[in-house]
Amino acid sequence: MDKKIKETTETGLKILQITAEHGYITAKEIEQITGTERSAFKYINTMNDVEGYLEYFMTGLKPMKAFYLTRKGADVLSRAGCFRVASLFKGSCDFGGSEFFHNRAIIQARLCIEKHPSFADIETPRVLLARVGDVAGLKPDAEIKYSDKIGGETREFRAALEVELHPKWHKRNILKMKVYDRKTRIGKDNNGYERFSDLSYIDNVIWVCNDQVTIDALCRAVKESRVMETSKHHFLTLSELLEKGPVDCSVMNYLGCECGLFS
Numbered sequence: 514m515d516k517k518i519k520e521t522t523e524t525g526l527k528i529l530q531i532t533a534e535h536g537y538i539t540a541k542e543i544e545q546i547t548g549t550e551r552s553a554f555k556y557i558n559t560m561n562d563v564e565g566y567l568e569y570f571m572t573g574l575k576p577m578k579a580f581y582l583t584r585k586g587a588d589v590l591s592r593a594g595c596f597r598v599a600s601l602f603k604g605s606c607d608f609g610g611s612e613f614f615h616n617r618a619i620i621q622a623r624l625c626i627e628k629h630p631s632f633a634d635i636e637t638p639r640v641l642l643a644r645v646g647d648v649a650g651l652k653p654d655a656e657i658k659y660s661d662k663i664g665g666e667t668r669e670f671r672a673a674l675e676v677e678l679h680p681k682w683h684k685r686n687i688l689k690m691k692v693y694d695r696k697t698r699i700g701k702d703n704n705g706y707e708r709f710s711d712l713s714y715i716d717n718v719i720w721v722c723n724d725q726v727t728i729d730a731l732c733r734a735v736k737e738s739r740v741m742e743t744s745k746h747h748f749l750t751l752s753e754l755l756e757k758g759p760v761d762c763s764v765m766n767y768l769g770c771e772c773g774l775f776s
Contacts, residue, residue, distance in 0.1 A: 516745040528556055528585050528687070529566060530595045534637045535620050535775060536602040537570075540647040542620045574613055597636075599643035618676045618751055622721045627656065627675070631775055633658040633669065650710025651692050651699060657719070659775050672717040676751070682729050686734035693718055694740035712776050717775055720748045728765075734768040747772055754766035 527546050532538045544553035549765045557580070560566040566586030569578045570692035581602040582590075623635055634643065636656045653673035660669050673693070691697040696711040728748045735746050749764045757763070759774050764770050 524562065526590065526593050526595055527537050528560065528601040529590050529595075531620060531624075532567065532580060533582045533590060533598050533601070534640050535579045536607065536613060536614055536639065537604075538614070538620060539576040539617060541576060541605060541615060542617060542624070543580075545621060545624050548696060555696065557585065568604060570608060571750070572608065572610065572613060573725060574610060579608070579613075596664060597643055598639045609752060614712045615654075615676060615678055618678060618721070618723075621675070622676055622751060624717070624753045626759050628772070629659070629774060631659040632659055632759075633660055635674070645710045650708065651689065651712070653712070653715070653718075656715070657754070670716040670775070672710065672719055674719050674721065677727050677731065678723040681731070683734065686731055687738045690734050690738035690740050694738070694742055695743065718746045719774060720746060721751050721754060722745060722748065732767040732769075736737065743767055744772075746773065750775075 521723055524547055527677040528538070531542065531546065534714070540550075540553055540557060543556060544550050547553045551718070557567070561569060561580060563585055564585070566582050567580040568588055569580045569769075571577055572579050581604050584601065585691050587596055587601060619637075626632060627635065633659070638652055638655075641648070643655065654676050655674040657674055658669060659672060688697065688699060688753055692699070692710045693712045693715055695713050696709055698711045699708050702708050716753075720731055722731070728750070731746075731748060735743055744766060746767055747761055747764050747769070753762045762774070764772050765773050
């Protein structure tokens with residue numbers, strides 16, 4: 514590989530796109546894209562130190578450095594037709610430490626799911642904000658477009674990606690299940706008006722969790738939420754997805770029966 518990696522390479526554009534659509538990226542996720550630690554650092558050196566497409570800030574966590582897109586990097590993406598966000602992440606000014614590991618897990622899950630043969634596209638909240646504006650209500654960590662054959666005809670469907678690293682409050686889990694089933698009241702806004710959320714247009718919900726304890730808590734919420742479409746919820750661990758890939762990984766429904774990632 515040449516020392517100066519061209520901006521038009523598929524791998525380089527992928528790194529810039531992931532960074533733009535998730536706000537920031539670390540060397541470990543870049544390594545997941547490039548395939549090796551050595552090639553990851555070559556890309557980092559070129560895009561950060563040489564070309565100035567990326568800038569870094571200190572996270573105060575591990576990894577200590579995270580990289581975000583510069584205006585120059587955004588221009589590269591725009592020329593390639595891959596810039597899909599409304600605004601650029603501003604480094605440490607926009608950084609929230611509590612979201613760091615969650616954001617990294619979303620990127621890791623995304624990079625695996627994109628390899629599924631039925632995968633078509635994925636939109637993060639930053640991409641959705643640019644496309645449809647700020648939609649009130651609960652939002653998934655990403656929306657995935659995928660295709661499947663129904664009766665000999667190829668149709669497009671939409672799945673939600675939900676990454677859960679720890680068990681959440683049980684009532685919150687039940688509320689989330691209801692939102693994927695029907696229009697649901699989720700509380701009041703700052704002016705005292707009722708707030709509703711409706712994600713019932715989602716065909717499947719892929720819950721990528723850190724451990725079985727988190728999966729068990731979510732499955733319990735499905736059972737107790739009395740939703741109509743229980744079969745749309747699919748559960749797996751992040752470690753299983755990373756180790757075996759999106760086709761061979763073990764995916765379960767809320768009853769513990771095996772199912773596919775999208776089916």
